[in-house]
Amino acid sequence: MSMFNPVDRLRRSARITIALYRISQAMNYLLRERGKVRGLSPAQIQTLLFLKYARPGVRTIGGLADRLVVSYATASDVADALERKRLLQRNPLPTDQRVVMLALTEQGEHESAMLEDVLDEIENAVAALPDTDQEALVRATQSIIRYLQVRGYVKVYEMCWGCQFFRRNAHPDDPRGPHHCAYVDAPLPEQNTYLECPDFTPIEPERT
Numbered sequence: 001m002s003m004f005n006p007v008d009r010l011r012r013s014a015r016i017t018i019a020l021y022r023i024s025q026a027m028n029y030l031l032r033e034r035g036k037v038r039g040l041s042p043a044q045i046q047t048l049l050f051l052k053y054a055r056p057g058v059r060t061i062g063g064l065a066d067r068l069v070v071s072y073a074t075a076s077d078v079a080d081a082l083e084r085k086r087l088l089q090r091n092p093l094p095t096d097q098r099v100v101m102l103a104l105t106e107q108g109e110h111e112s113a114m115l116e117d118v119l120d121e122i123e124n125a126v127a128a129l130p131d132t133d134q135e136a137l138v139r140a141t142q143s144i145i146r147y148l149q150v151r152g153y154v155k156v157y158e159m160c161w162g163c164q165f166f167r168r169n170a171h172p173d174d175p176r177g178p179h180h181c182a183y184v185d186a187p188l189p190e191q192n193t194y195l196e197c198p199d200f201t202p203i204e205p206e207r208t
């Protein structure tokens with residue numbers, strides 16, 4: 001079966017797959033066009049947004065390679081290019097000089113702020129749908145993403161609030177943070193709970 005063959009698009013699942021493909025083409029187009037304006041490649045745009053929103057511990061070349069789903073060498077090349085543009089800097093970890101962390105420079109922070117709205121047109125199209133359609137889309141797309149995630153085609157980064165390992169207000173008086181991550185068994189300051197984490201594991205929907 002081939003969803004690219006128009007005859008096969010009589011199947012509903014093929015029509016939906018083609019629709020998702022077209023949406024991904026539109027996203028790539030928007031990233032490329034913004035990149036032309038800002039002088040950045042789509043990978044560089046994704047890197048700047050990754051460094052802005054990812055959990056601090058994963059802001060490394062390895063973490064970037066995971067996020068972009070590319071090799072370590074390719075991620076390193078992307079970081080080099082951003083470093084040359086003075087948007088990114090490499091900082092050895094104070095507690096272990098062998099570990100190099102990536103961070104946005106002030107200019108990089110500014111540049112990433114200029115990229116925030118790159119996919120707004122897609123959200124505008126979604127926001128125009130009736131509530132019931134949006135709710136159905138949330139359920140359906142989450143289920144598709146879970147299927148793809150289990151097979152290793154996509155890595156999902158999400159923030160703590162919907163994660164199985166998140167223990168809200170586990171130790172409210174702890175100066176290191178009131179919440180707790182049971183995955184790494186460490187306290188979580190409030191602001192870190194709004195960052196994206198590759199270890200995010202969704203809360204299982206309740207079975208009835």
Ligand code: SF4
Binds near residue numbers: 159160165180199
């Ligand atoms: S594993 Fe879950 S709770 Fe822990 S930092 Fe990641 S998202 Fe937050």
